[in-house]
Amino acid sequence: MKKYDVVIAGGGTAGCACAYIAGKFGLKVLLVEQNSFLGGSITSSLVIPAMKTADNAINTEFFDTLYSKLExxxxxxxxxxxNKGWFNPELVKIVLDEMMQEAxxxxxxxxxxxxxxxKLSGYNATIRNNNIVYSHQELLPLIETKYLVDGTGDAKICQKLNCEKLENEKFQPSSLRFIMSGVDVKTFSDWLIEFxxxxxxxxxxxxxxxxYLSTACTWDSGAKWALRPLFELAVEDGVLKNEDTNYFQIFSVAGTADSIAFNAPRLLDSTEDRSKAYINGRAAILRLSVFCxxxxxxxxxxxxxxxxxxxxVRVSTRIKGKYVxxxxxxxxxxxxxxxxxxxxxxxxxHSDxxxxxxxxxxxxxYQLPVESLMARDNLFVIGRSISAEFEAQAALRIIPSxxxxxxxxxxxxxxxxxDL
Ligand SMILES: Cc1cc2nc3c(=O)[nH]c(=O)nc-3n(C[C@H](O)[C@H](O)[C@H](O)COP(=O)(O)OP(=O)(O)OC[C@H]3O[C@@H](n4cnc5c(N)ncnc54)[C@H](O)[C@@H]3O)c2cc1C
Structure with missing residues (x-):
């Protein structure tokens, strides 16, 4: 049986930072990721850029190292x-591989x-991985760890261990993000600045x-959305559905001359049926690309x-930890x-x-205490499923945090x- 100091489930935003820094401290670390690459929401959901946060943020070694290697x-x-958070998601995959090897x-x-x-002081777990496909009998590797960290974004490990959950009194819709390339960004930018x-x-x-550029337009009143008349026209012309106009935010992609990343479409009925959300999301992407x-x-x-x-996914299961x-x-x-x-x-x-x-x-x-990451003795939760009230999580879920x-x-x- 292999033994570790820390096993982290989920090689996403929070999981990678935890693994890299723990490795740098000389801890024996295992990072278990369901995808074939690291980065979680940044790479797999194309969430870029990381939002800007406080100038005197703490625990920024991982961010700083990632940024300088990516740059x-x-x-x-x-x-x-x-804002230093403008990353190229494909290069994030490569740089994170390199960082984990280094640590x-x-x-x-x-x-x-x-x-x-x-166990009395830690956890035993079996790992299900793709290597099993090549063996005739199901021999799942068994591991032992002093500390177990749930970085799955949906508290999947805490749920397996029947940890208490917090109620979601509201919900936030999910988005299926995409990128368009072959854009003449200079022409678009010159037009947009004038428009x-x-x-x-x-x-x-x-x-x-x-x-590089950034702009947005939503269906909420309260901000002067310059692009609003174009969306209204596209609905009238039958190019877009009214629901497609609910949230549109775009950013250029670092290191590319011709790519624009879309924080859209925001899917209004995405909590119940994720399969339907993918199908509806991809259809909306086609409509939005025609609009552009x-x-x-x-x-x-x-x-x-x-x-x-x-x-x-902006929010799903949150755990009731030592401190809410x-x-x-x-x-x-x-x-x-x-x-x-x-x-x-x-x-x-975000509302539906x-x-x-x-x-x-x-x-x-504001400060988040380490006690909000403590699910149980030797079991921790990081990322968007931490022990925080719904509104507090809505501030804390951004990439730098x-x-x-x-x-x-x-x-x-x-x-x-x-100390041991
Ligand atoms: C639509 C949208 C737009 C956003 N926009 C921004 C933005 O512009 N800027 C910003 O800073 N933040 C933004 N955010 C917030 C931010 O991206 C996320 O809240 C944050 O990245 C979540 O990090 P995490 O570590 O909790 O989860 P993730 O980064 O999603 O990582 C979870 C990881 O766990 C893995 N995993 C899941 N289950 C298992 C399992 N059973 N075993 C192994 N691995 C597993 C997943 O594959 C993934 O790699 C946005 C979020 C959304 C949803």
């Missing part, structure tokens, strides 16, 4: 607002934890001879170059003895109903082990 590989830029993290792809059992005279949500800048080619200058020769492998972090803690900027995250990102709740989404600014920095909580937990575990 050297031509896969990251610092946008004109100072001596053992990675198992196409693998899941099958059965898991709590969005108020420059309420549109930004653009030149970096290393390439044009027809109504947006610079898109005439563009094509859909990538559709996310996985639905982008509240929206009041967040709003009041409560401080804690062992913070793992410092952020000022707003409470960001018009004029119901929330983007509530917070007026001070997930990186920080993964890294903060790794530091905490390394210290615990050194």
């Amino acid at each position: 050297r590989a031509g896969g990251a830029i610092t946008y004109c607002d100072g 001596n993290v053992e990675v198992l792809f196409e693998s899941c934890i099958d059965k898991v059992e709590e 969005d005279k108020d420059r309420n949500v549109t930004t653009s800048c030149e970096i290393d001879g390439k044009t 080619k027809k109504y947006l200058p610079g898109f005439k020769d563009a094509h859909i170059s990538s559709i996310a492998n996985s639905l982008g 972090y509240t929206a009041e803690d967040l709003r009041s900027g409560k401080t804690f003895k062992n913070p793992v995250v410092v952020s000022n990102y707003p409470i960001d709740i 109903k018009k004029d119901n989404s929330v983007l509530e600014k917070v007026f001070q920095q 997930c990186f920080s909580m993964g890294e903060g937990l790794a530091r905490y575990l390394a210290e615990k082990l050194s």
